[in-house]
Amino acid sequence: MPPQLQGAAQPQEGPGDAADALHILHTLIKPQHGEERWATISWKTDLTQARLQAAAEGKPILLWEMDGHPLGCT
């Protein structure tokens, strides 16, 4: 049997408690502040757009290429 959202089944909880438990667990699972420094970078996802920007600004391109999109898998 899967667990309740709160630590253990708590049938005495009111709707507000259930909402709090949902909020706590929802927040805990999501990326935490400061946990993902890579996510603070404004990554582009379109190769042609990146090439156009690189040409316009006179910069090279850094491509992070993975099986499973780096911004969308793992």
Place this chain on the structure above:
Amino acid sequence: MILENYVPLTGDDWYQRRRQDTEGEFFRQVAAQAGRGKVHENSDGGATRQGVYLFTADGTLLGHTIATRSVERTYQVLQRGLRQWHTLPKDKRQPGAVHVEAPGTHDRRYTRTPPANGLIVHVHARILDKDAHGRWRKGSCDVLGGDQASHDRLWLTEAEWRSLIPPDPKVDTSAQVPAAVLDRMTRYHLVDNTRGEPAMWKPEEVRTRELTLTVTEVTPERVRLQLVGAALMATHSDLAQAERGFDARLEGIIEYDVARQTMSRFDLVAVGHPWGESKLSPRARAGRQPFGVAFELATGDTPANRVPPQGARNMAAYLGTAR
């Protein structure tokens, strides 16, 4: 910071190495300079080319490393790439020196765009533990990065997300989440992708699933609904023989903005005890350990928000339109 000297770009190698168009050929010729595959591949794309590539706008390779979690190694490669960049003639580096041609046609087999007027929902998964007081906390494991939240997106078509909102909502009335939506959520998003690419559940591996929508509030401004349900996925009907599985309880809240006629909240949590591991995400924790998945509405039309779901490689199967 070294990244200020580069234009940062991400890509999914599964698509890039397969696409038969200008973009795919450009990427493959960059990778080939690093000894990673051939320029001309058939649509199976050949071997993986995942890694970090540093190159000029016209495709001259400056540096490369295979995929690594080593910050030090990556930093050194970035520094070497910059040094290589500065060895190029100045008239090759200055703004406007390189002309980038239009991309031409796109290989639509490997191009994914979110459904028109659809919903994009962030999906994060994380291993969990409990503290001495029985409260949830972040889990720990011996895989570098395996304790962090994973990333994916759930795509819903406009018809699908609108089907979640009753046409004449009344408090305490209930309905089931439509099967197509629940199938997508369970098969493609209740998966363990915290250590690598996950195996998605086959249709027959979703043993039970239900998710009930109950209207809890109706005002002129909004309609709020509670989501409660459960799902069981397992690779064998006899759970004792199933190499992989996940029993999950689901709870959440969604809200509909009446004036804007848009979904304004999509908070859902699935928590349970998955077991087993798949080929590309090995080294799962032993036994059945707590694990959670959180869904949250994506806001803003950013490049990151438009990254397709991992399950969208087979788009027809993902959307349930495959025959």
